[in-house]
Amino acid sequence: MNVGSSLRIYEINTRLYRRRFADITESELVTLAKSGFDAIWLMGVWQVSEASTKISRIIESDYEGSPFAVPLYELSSELGGREEYEALRKRVNSAGMAVILDFVSNHVALDSPWIDSNPEWFIRADCSVRPQSVSEYHLHRSGELIAFGRDPFFPPWVDTAQLDYTSTALRSHMIGVLMRIASLADGVRCDMAMLLMRDYIRRQWYPGLPDSIFEARMDREFWSEAITRVKSAHPGFLFIAEAYWSSEPSLIEMGFDYCYEKELYDGMVARDVQVIQGRLSRDSSALQKSLYFIENHDELRAANLFEPATNLAAAAMILALPGAVLIHEGQMSGKKERVPVQRVIPLIYEEPDRELEDSYLRLLKCTESEPFKSGEFVLLNAEQSGLVIFLRRKNENVVVYVGAASLSGVSLAEAAVDLTSAVSASGGGVHIVTNLLTGETCVVTTHEGRFIVHIGRLVKAESKFCLFQIAVL
Incomplete structure (x- = not known):
């Protein structure tokens, strides 16, 4: 994949409408490619955890589990399994686009068999190395007290188990998982990538551990090693980081091709010109390594945040910048319902906004010229x-x-x-x-x-x- 030029990615919520891999047709893919997209991000292709499905139904009866609570990296049987996926990948590549899949690096599902076979791969209760709360751990059937996966600024993800990247064996295993994904796809979007950085792991999980012991357990950055090894075997493989907390420069230094540009997004939502100009004032290499968006599955729909003229202005801005752009399924047609990742059938039917969609398509077309690609x-x-x-x-x-x-x-x-x-x-x-x-x-x-x-x-x-x-x- 040509990294460094203008890259346009289209995110598909693969489970939505209960479709299968086979339902994504050659005609749809050719249309997306002709519209100017270079890659398809198939969000949610891995087999969903049974435990996550049950836990999600505590909240809503129609929820069907989170695609980010992965027990094993097996292609979803409900979506058609390996055979239908391989046929879909062939259709995407034949249309001239790349396939991007998820790598949920920070945690796995509560019912992952890895907890039974390798409990040492997980953060286990230990009040000698960290402050702890009962609500942050669960009692596994093995008798182990395992931490839920989490972002420190939000409640724990209670359908997940927190991986421990101070384990050499876990790091080696996860590099193997990435190698396998690289044999199935052309790139990977790494969920919450900054949660694997050594400084964060030290602060969050091992604040009470002596420096010498922590350094001996985790003497290098996981991402630096993993990206180097995967790209050595698969030179064109693309790494995208979902990243926050101003961690982007560090992750780029570790080898990521692109990082989420959340601060520019926040500036656009707040209509804060000073923030926008500040983000656009970064050096060209930082801009070229950014993945811009005004919508994705985690954020509110752009049509809810911006009236149509402002929606187009924001889309035009990011499409005109150096770097990569993410367009979410339904964004161009003005969809307003933000469908939780646990839900596979939208609650409402929305007529597409054809005028908005036509304007988006014209924007995609008019930003394909050389000044936008390499100017x-x-x-x-x-x-x-x-x-x-x-x-x-x-x-x-x-x-x-x-x-x-x-x-x-x-x-x-x-x-x-x-x-x-x-x-x-x-x-x-x-x-x-x-x-x-x-x-x-x-x-x-x-x-x-x-x-x-x-x-x-x-x-x-x-x-x-x-x-x-x-x-x-």
Whole structure:
């Protein structure tokens, strides 16, 4: 897989609508590929735990367990098993796209046979090395008190058992699991990847253990070793980290190809231009290693967070950035119901928003050109409040994004953007400016040494963004 260029990933909740691998047709996949997607993330392909299913029904009677409570990494029989999966992978690859699967690295299901065979692979109750609460552990049938899997900022995931990466044997086994996944797919999305970092494991699970003992047990980062070994055997295999807490630079250093860009997402949701500009001010290598999104299975639906014009403005921004973009199933058609991963049948039927979907497809198409794939990225100063402005440039091909990113500030149609620096290489003069989404054009002439584009000449009053190309007339 070509890492470093513009990568578009489409997330499919594989269990939704009780479909099977065989139900994802060649026609659907070809359409996605022609729309500009490079990879399909098949979320939830592993056999779901029986214990997770039972526990989930404490909450809702129609829940069918979490696909992130994995007992063993076996392809789901309900989805069609290995044979149907292999046929689906062949269809995806034949359409010119890659397949990405989940690796739930931090924990396994409560009923995983690994607890019986290898209890030392798990965090077990030990008040000599950490503060503990009864609610954080469960009594396994073997008699072992095993910690639930968890993120320290949220309650434990009570259908999971916490793995202990200070175990050399566990680390070796999990690298073997990754090797097997690499034989089944083209990439992996690593769930909550920062929970495996040594500093975190030390703080969360072994604060009372002497440094020398901890260092002897875990003398290296799991991800560095695992990624090196897997890529040695499968050079094109892609590693994506679900990552938070500003852990992205460390994970990239360990070998990840892309990390979630949650802080930019939070800035867009909050309409905080300062946060957005701060994230876009990072160096180009950090931007290129980012996976941008405005929706995924964990977050609220974009159509609930943004009205249509702002939805498109946010989507256009991330599609115009260097790096990778994730689009969630149903996002382009304006779905509003956020379906929990435990539910396989939505509660409501929603008519697709065809106008929104058509705009998304045009955005995907118009951001396929070379400036977006490999062009220079330049964040520009916005003289008017509330705007985010940047350009992508490949030789003489210049494209500019202007977005109204805050609830206050100037309206987009009133914005006047000084792009003198963008056209200086062409010697100024007369240029034609084209709105890539609508095809609307206007002629702009350098006046008194300045090249100023009045955005209202290119967009309607209600528009929240403009993505336009500048060319010498």
